[in-house]
Amino acid sequence: MRVPVRWLAEFVELPQQSPEELAAVLSGLGHEVEAIDRIEAPFSGVVVARVEEVEAHPDADRIRLCVVSTPEGSAEVVCGAWNFEAGAVVPLARPGAVLAGGVEVGVRTIRGVVSHGMICSEQELALGDDHEGIMVLDPSAPLGSDFAELLEFPQVVLDLAITPNRPDAMSVHGIARDLAAFYDTTLRLPPVDSSPSSPPSRASVRVEDPDGCPRFVAQEVREVTVGPSPLPIQARLRAAGVRPINNVVDVTNYVMLELGQPLHAFDLDRLAGEQLVVRRARKGEHLRTLDGVDRELDFEDLIIADGAEVVSLAGIMGGESSEVSASTTRVLVEGAHWHPPTILYGSRRHGLRSEASARFERGVDPNLPQLAVARAVRLIADLGKGEVAEGGEDVYPEPIVPWLVELPRQRVTDVLGSELEPATVSDLLRRLGMRVEGDDPLSVTVPTYRPDVQRPIDLVEEVARLYGYDRFPETLPLGHGGGLTVSQRRERRLRQILLGAGYDEAYVFSFLGQQDLDLLGLPSDDPRRRGIAVRNPLREDQGVLRTTLLPGLLRAASHNTGHGVVDVALFEIGKVFLPIPDRVDPRIPDQPDHLGLVRLGREGLRGVGVEGRSADIYSATATLGLVASGLGIGDLELRAATLPALHPGRGAEVVVAGRPIGFVGELHPAVVRRFGLEGRVAVAEIALGPLTAPVPNWQLQEPSLFPPVVFDLAFEADADLPAADLIEAIRQGGGPWLESVRLFDVFSGPPLGEGRKSLAVRLAYRAPDHTMTDEEVAPLRREVIAHVEEKLGAVLRGGAG
Secondary structure: OEEHHHHHHHOEOOOOOHHHHHHHHHOHHHHHHHHEEEEEEOOEEEEEEEEEEEEEEOHHHHHHEEEEEOOOOOEEEEEEOOOOOHHHHHHEEEEEOOOOOOEEEEEEEEEOOOEEEEEEOOOHHOOOOOOOOOOEEEEOOHHHHHHHHOOOOOEEEEEEOOOOOOOOHHHHHHHHHHHHHHHHHOOOOOOOOOOOOOOEEOOOEEEOOOOOOOOEEEEEEEOOOOOOOOOHHHHHHHHOOOOEEEEEEHHHHHHHHHHOOEEEEEEEOOOHHHHEEEOOOOOOEEEOOOOOOOOOOOOOOOOEEOOOEEEEEEOEEEEEEOOOOOOOEEEEEEEEEHHHHHHHHHHOOOOOOHHHHHHHOOOOOOOOOHHHHHHHHHHHHHHHOOEEEEEEEEOOOOOOOOOOEEEEEHHHHHHHHOOOHHHHHHHHHHHHOEEOOOOEEEEEEOOOOOOOOHHHHHHHHHHHHOOOHHHHOOOOOOOOOOOOOOHHHHHHHHHHHHHHHOOOEEOOEEOOOHHHHHHHOOOOHHHOOOOOOOOOOHHHHHHHOOOOOOHHHHHHHHHHHOOOOOOOOEEEEEEEEEEEOOOOOOOOEEEOOEEEEEEEOOOOOOOEOOEEEOOOHHHHHHHHHHHHHHOOOOOOEEEOOOOOOEEEEEEEEEEEEEEEEEEEEEHHHHHHHHHHOOOOOOEEEEEOOOHHHOOOOOOOOOOOOOEEEEEEEEEEEOOOOOOHHHHHHHHHOOOOOOOOOOEEEEEEEOOOOOOOOEEEEEEEEEEOOOOOOHHHHHHHHHHHHHHHHHHOOOOOOOOOO
């Protein structure tokens, strides 16, 4: 936001004369000064003069001879413009003046008549594009004064970066308010006397959506003459980055920049029924906005309509059908308070951001519209020689009042590290326009122009900001010792494990599109298709909050392979968003953290004649085994399953403590092709919580010094029996001295029957205090066999055991 310093000085006394010092103060108050612009006049030697006489040139038809005067005397000037007569006040470039572009003005003889200078147009002074006629100034302009000074040249303009939480600072007066608090001086208001001078207006206002428009103020000005604004107003608008248009529109922009309240001026004669209705748009309605674009409206759009059609996109931009023109004589000035999210969504939906929407989406003071409208109608009446209609509309069914925040004194000390006197804290808050009562806690009434101050910590920030951050001594904060939680430490350990296994961490957008789920080949009833739609997506193909990490990781892998990286191993730890309420805060969706893995290409050690092995399902399962081992998760299991997006027979559920937490496997070849990849692609996606949850502390068990007894068993079972089920059954029936069990062979085919397979396992028994004998092992072996046969229906191959 651009703030001319001279304009700022109208509202607050500025002890700092240096722009650099003023910029340092504003930066300390939280308003970063991005640039200091010094704007010099593009001309010199131009004064204000009055045309006393106008006569025809004795030897030319298209130029005239004028006598102009200043307090220093009069002179004859030849002029080719015809848009003025005797009595006009004009800018006069006297001999020796330099105009825009370095053109020097001297004494010239034109058709036998000596011209002592020239009367200037906008273009000659680089103040506009009009060169058809000369500039006719306000009659009240002081004769003989420096024209550059009248336009407030030279100007110093501060370019400020206003943070989104400070809508009150989006105006010259808002910045002045902070400076007045800092310097502890008086804050002045602009004159707002708008005493009516004509009968009541017939214009009416109806608000059908009070949630979207809590307040609507409107007032009429009659007998207005639309024309150019006075040059000082035009100069200030240009310095602030706004193009002057006419005196009515310029006033609405001027007051917006001055007070922070966006306004809109309607040509009342062009409003059907002389009425305004605030409502939501209806199906099929359109609006041609002031930028010349025809816009199709949505039922979520908040609009202003007259008795026949939509005339404005509320809080964003007005429509062409009711805009003020040179023929306008009746003006209805509107100032409203709009629901900030509604304006934000509407602005983004239409790709239309205006000075008004930039303020409304942050939150304008709901108690400012009446003051701003009064200021505007007075200016319009003065500049357009109009009359203010009596009465006016102020629809405010549920007034928004200041709110109370309690601030414990100790809270200030705890946060700032310095114990400020209670009187100092109270004084600083009062200087910011807040009412302070009580002792401890302080009862602080926050004005409605500060929507960002809602909590005690916000008040502490205001105290620190005004007191001065550089005045606090450097101290170490006191308090309880910090540190990472168990889950945070385990998550760090997980990252270390994966990085050590050759994976790189990826950071992927949290949005996806339905087409990403189509590429995965998910069935229509898959829960991952029920994503949460984004109301205003950054891109059409990223309109849903992700329910799975896979699409983003696969696109990242495709990007890598497309740039020549053929061996890719990526992991991501991030949130997915589920269409169910969060257990802690049901107002937001459930957002669990997931771990996602993608691996393709070759892996392992390489050297001369050694290419490494191709990634496959065992790459992913081995990674999970490494994770389980590194995190001390002893009950992580894999259960064979046929899952969407995975290759049949090469996928499994990941189970911890008997509960499925994700999946692992090879991507289906069709899915691989759809994502632009080649070869085998190993993937996994697992809920992070069970991996980082605390595990029981290890219990030290003294190792046995005696040798184990090792033997093999082979069981014939149904082909679909998971090996993990066999191992679990053996562990259950093996007794306390069973040290380990490992699958080492799977066989199918003759002489086994159709649909049968053989699973061979190796068991190791070890006693803690002696060497086991065959007599001790035999009953244990029979117990294992019996338990497996009873529980799984598997049969021992080669005999009864």
